[in-house]
Structure formats: C-alpha cells, structure tokens
Amino acid sequence: MVPQWMIEKKRDGGALSADEIRAFVAGYTAGTIPDYQMAALAMAIFFRGMTPDETAALTDAMMRSGDTLSFAGWPRPTADKHSTGGIGDKISLVLGPLAASAGLAVPMISGRGLGLTGGTLDKLEAIPGFNTRLSPDAFRAALSRAGCAIIGQTDRLAPADRKLYALRDVTGTVPSIPLITASILSKKLAEGAVSLVLDVKCGRGAFMRTPEQARALADSLLRVGRALGRTMAALITDMEQPLGRTAGNALEVREAVEVLRGGGPADIRSLTLALTARMCLLAGVATDAAAAERDLAAHLDDGRALAAFRDMVAAQGGDIRVADDPGAVLPTAAVMESLSASADGWVAGVDAEIIGRVVLQLGAGRRRSDDVIDPAAGVDRLVQCGDRVRRGDTLMRLQAATPDLIAAVRDAARGAVRLADAPVTRPPLILETLL
Ligand code: URA
Secondary structure (H helix, E strand, O other): OOHHHHHHHHHOOOOOOHHHHHHHHHHHHHOOOOHHHHHHHHHHHHHHOOOHHHHHHHHHHHHOOOOOOOOOOOOOOEEEEEEOOOOOOOHHHHHHHHHHHOOOEEEEEEOOOEOOEOOHHHHHOOOOOOOOOOOHHHHHHHHHHHOEEEEEOOOOOOHHHHHHHHHHHOOOOOOOHHHHHHHHHHHHHHOOOOEEEEEEEEOOOOOEOOHHHHHHHHHHHHHHHHHOOOEEEEEEEEOOOOOOOOEOHHHHHHHHHHHHOOOOOHHHHHHHHHHHHHHHHHHOOOOOHHHHHHHHHHHHHOOHHHHHHHHHHHHOOOOHHHHOOHHHHOOOOOEEEEEEOOOOEEEEEEOHHHHHHHHHHHHHOOOOOOOOOOOOOEEEOOOOOOOEEOOOOEEEEEEEOOHHHHHHHHHHHHHOEEEEOOOOOOOOOEEEEEO
C-alpha cells in the first residue's frame, strides 16, 4: 500500500477497499504514516465523503487500533447509550443505574467536557471519592457488582481516534459525517456493549445545528453500528434549550439524584425513560416501548434505580451519601447570585448555547483539554420554556468561586432567557425515533 496512491484515489472520488483503510490506519497509529499524509486523506474524505462500507471499515480499523472489551457470556445483556452532547445533559447518570435496575449490564466509557459540552466523567468526579480510572479488571468487577459502571477513555482505547481527532481539530476536517461516525463509534463499540442507543442532539447547544444534519449523522451511525454487528436505535432530540434546570457538574449530580428519587424536571425524566426503554427493547428484556417506559418509571418512583445508583457509586469508591443527601457531600460554590425577571411573562426560550458559554466562564467547563474545572460552579434554578414567571421571580442562579466570575457573565446570562407576554408551549423534546 502506497499512502499517496490512496490519498489520490480518494481525492479523485474513488472508494477505498477495507484492506487499504486498515493498512492506512495501522500505519498512522504506528507512526509510519506521518500526520501530513493522514491530514491529506482526511481532507479528501471531507470533500469526497465515504460509502457506508468505507465508513464501516474505517470505524472497525480505528476500533481495533487498541484494546476492545467483550462481555460475551456475561449473565446480563449489555447495552449503552451515546449522546452527541449538549448543555445540562446529565441523562447518563440516571440512565445507567436505571437500565441496571431493569436487568441490563451497562459498561459505559464516557468523556470529559470540552468547550460548551459537559462531560459525564466530570459530573461523577464531583462525588467525593468516585473513581473513573478503573483498570479493565476493576471495571468488570464494578459492572458485575452494580450492573453499571462508568469510566473514562484509557490510552489503549481507540488510540487511532485520539491521534486523528487532534489532527482533524487543527486541519479543518472535524465536520465530516464519515469521520465523525468513525470517531464516535470506534470508541463506543470498543467498550463491548452489544446494543447501543444514540441520542443525536440538534439545536443551538449541539454539535449538529439542524434536524437534517442530526438525521444524516444518526443514519450514518446506525448503518455503521449495524454493519459491525450491534443492535442500534437513535433518537433525534432537541438541544435548543438546556436539559433540566441545572448546568454544571455537582449541580447536575444533585438534579440527577432528584430524578433517581422519582422527582426532578420532567424533560430529564421523560428523555431518560425513552432512551432506557429503547435499550431494553434492543437488548430483548422488553417488547413494547410504552410498557417498558411505565415499568422503568416505577423503578424511578420506588427506589430501585436509586439503589442501583448507590451500588454503582459504592463499586467505584464514591461517597454513597450522595444518593440520600447530596447536599452533605457535594461541593458548593462560594458565591451565588440569583437573576430575577424584570417583568411578568412566560418563558419563550432559554438559549442553550449562551447557557453553555456562561457555565464555561463560571469555571465549570474547559476551553482546552488540560484546563482544571471547578466542580461546584454552574447554573441552577433555571427556568424552562413554557414556565410562567412574575416580576422578581428567579430566572436562574449563578454559582462560582468569585464575584468577578459572576459579574463577567451576568448580562449574557440574562440575555439567554426570552420572555413572552402570552403562554408558550414547549416544543417537543424528542423530534424523531429512528429504528
Ligand atoms: N465527537 C467525537 O468523539 N468525535 C467527533 O469527530 C465528533 C464528536
């Protein structure tokens, strides 16, 4: 295989064979193919695209560039969820334990927050003692004990993606559906779950801005996941508005615990139920979506999901008091300030992108991957689209380590909330289900 011949073939619109793709990825991972040739190929893929077979071969080669886990012979069916990321998205914290309480095994490998998008690992690490860096054996032991375990990506998981993603970031080749598909699925499929539900978000707080873009990505992910032997489904969901009433790590853990205790915001509860029900259907432990959602709702209301959360926290070394009294163990910010409505009205929209920026500036997120985050910072008591507000009511509460951080975002935060003078109905959260 001569790398430049492959680059030329793709540049001219040809389709690469699985063997060519495997050899290119192996050479790039080993360092025998330099960054400049991989960058040229990525740009050729950006302009020419890839067939579904090529995308599947790229995904498979990237997945096999490192360790892959297998849970063959495991007593429970394995299933997981992947979200393309959004603001206030704490669904995994509820969904993992909820699915475990329904008899699934959820081996979840998650990411850290970067830019506007929060990361499940950062949220979990707000729980004192919670260890997201388990060895493969400890991960299996935690999964066996709790039915759900959530850890971070190791150096050995899809190393080709780690290298390629950094290269794409600086060569203008991130927004390519085949490259995004291979990047997401090479990591997600390496964790070994047989069934995978995708939450592909679209809107101002998401990577994909329009439903059409989100559908194109979802279609590609579904096709490739299935070609590689997984059972798959996808929901296209709205990310014009943040999910729930909190954004920021410890604050989102608190809200997730509320949902696990049968309360919490309706949007978090309903989306978690819909995604978890799909996992149950794919894994064969349920046959009807509506009935599965009803059963799972009972698990939230009667403490079974909370018990699974407690087991997961214990298995990963965290302080289990978080399940019963989160306020006693989670960090709290030194400075809090409520923003209040200057007039009566109805909330017509909360701009997810602005809230994402506000939360980042308050210290809860990272601009660069090596930034240190403040687990206590963020926003809570956030109004939601459709809420009735009276003059003086709280629109949101800002939390940070210093008054300066709050002063810097106050105006932007206020501008995120649009009020109308007539009642507003919140648009649907689930835009489409792709089976
Ligand atoms: N998330 C990923 O993991 N990879 C991409 O290419 C884009 C989003």
